Amino acid sequence: MTAIGAMTGAAANGSGQAGMTGTRSLSIRGLTKEYVRGKPVLRGISLDIAGQGITAIIGPSGTGKSTLIRCINRLVEPTAGEIWFQGMDLARLRGRSLREARRRIGMVFQEYNLVERLSVMENLLCGRLGYISPVRAWLRRFDPADIERAFELLDIVGLGAFATQRADALSGGQRQRVGIARAVMQRPDLLLADEPTSSLDPKTSVEIMELMAGLTAQHDIPVILNIHNVELAKRFAARIVGMAGGHVVFDGLPADLRDDHLKQIYGGEGWLE
Ligand SMILES: Nc1ncnc2c1ncn2[C@@H]1O[C@H](COP(=O)(O)OP(=O)(O)OP(=O)(O)O)[C@@H](O)[C@H]1O
Ligand SMILES: [Mg+2]
Known part of the structure; x- marks a missing residue:
């Protein structure tokens, strides 16, 4: 399945090639995770994430959003694929080099x-x-x-x-x-945030997102954010990645995320009424 967003990630957050080569950019290639052999949760994800701004990952429950970000810091072991960050494939690091990489995430x-x-x-x-x-x-x-x-x-x-x-x-x-x-x-040179507002009320959620967005912008820390609240994703992220069925099905600007994309990401349509 191909991404239906009109823009590539690099173009979407306005950084172009320069952002991709920066020291804080991340490049994921063919990332696959099977908790159970033969039943992949992530099915060959490839994503380039620029070294600045918030990239929000949205998608239905159980689609592998947490698995994806946990593969990056190896709280989950990838089954196959590469995760390039600062000249190293995070998917292959062990021992001391893994500890050092984790310190920067x-x-x-x-x-x-x-x-x-x-x-x-x-x-x-x-x-x-x-x-x-x-x-x-x-x-x-x-x-x-x-x-x-x-x-x-x-x-x-x-x-x-x-x-x-x-x-x-x-x-x-x-x-x-x-x-x-x-x-x-x-x-850190990269911040991973897994549903940081899901346990909070709506007002506190906005305040927490404002704090995270402000602090990370000030310190130039790129953020990969898993979030269920699409409005918050659109409000705070420079780029939205929509996942479904272990694939990336949307990758683009928040302004370009339309109802038909949401139907493809979450399935059905009655809930959009
Ligand atoms: N440690 C594990 N062992 C076995 N299966 C797991 C494990 N962790 C996650 N899974 C399975 O992998 C799939 C993806 O889970 P994951 O937590 O990554 O989804 P998610 O998109 O983050 O969901 P949510 O939006 O509910 O947080 C689910 O089917 C889940 O049951
Ligand atoms: Mg999750």
Whole structure:
């Protein structure tokens, strides 16, 4: 199946070839994932993502959006294909080189993935990607420069007064602010966000998207965002990728995403009335 969007990804977010060759661009080739042999969830996805702006991935539940972004940081092992980033095929990295690559890729999760028993500040300082266990977190010594930066970031996300609060005492919106600050704290070259607003009310969702879009634009961090809310995707993304059945079926500008595309992505049409 071919993409029905009129524009290619590079043209769609206005960066052209230059963006594709930049140090923060990502190039996915023939990415396939089978959790069960012979039953691919991703069926040979190829995508070029420019090193700037938000690329939103939309598609029905179970179509492999989370699988796609989790293949990028190898929370999920790809079955086949290549994921080129900064001169390396992320799909093939192991050991130390994989750890180093992961350090440059931030992630924001739907369920925040904070270390609940640690303070907000400790989450920022040691919660990289949510991979680190609470034990390791406690044992970690912190660099004063990191502590200063963490305080700055907490102020920016509006949680300056919450540094010593335990993460489990925060509301969902506050938790996601911590999740975003933690990801930016890592100084990532790429941010992956998997349904960062799905657990939040509509107003808080917009505020969280504004915060994420603002912070990542300011720090020049490209974002790959999985999101169910098509309106939010259109409002904040430079480019929309529509997935269905393990393929990319739309790739283009938000303004070019029409109802017939949505029917192809989500199937049926009664829900569009
Ligand atoms: N660890 C796993 N083991 C086996 N199957 C899995 C695993 N993770 C996901 N799947 C299956 O892969 C398919 C794609 O799942 P995925 O979570 O990537 O979809 P999604 O598009 O993110 O859905 P949603 O919009 O509901 O988050 C689903 O059929 C799911 O059941
Ligand atoms: Mg998902």
